[in-house]
Amino acid sequence: MTTDNKDNKLSIGSSDYAEILRHAVAVIEHARTEIARHVNGYVSTAYWEIGQMLHERKIESGYGDSVVRRLSADLKERYPKMGVSPRNLWYMKKFYERYAGHNEKVQRSVALLPWSHNMLLLSKGLNDEATL
DSSP states (O other): OOOEETTTEOOHHHHHHHHHHHHHHHHHHHHHHHHHHHHHHHHHHHHHHHHHHHHHHHOOOTHHHHHHHHHHHHHHOOOOTTTOOOOHHHHHOOOOHHHTSSOOHHHHHHHSSOOOHHHHHHHHTTOOHHOO
């Protein structure tokens, strides 16, 4: 590092700066990955609990369609950027029913996945081993 006497500022070589930039980018990318992983976990937990509630209330396709449509509309009004379409609410119920009481390792694994990946797994009807 050298000092520029005119403005009394520190200057640094381009290779040193490139290393500082690489390190800063790595720190930020790691933080973003950790945040995304934690957010996915919380989203999965929320979707699990909504699915559990729909299951326990015995909301079924057919007579329960109007309940799910109304719930979707009310949730969309309150949380416009959250994926709470009727179809997604049915997926939440299916998500809960698929993994409730199953292998804990599978439950932990799917909780870490983005929701779109869970929907894909659900649509394939895989067993626990294939899901892992």
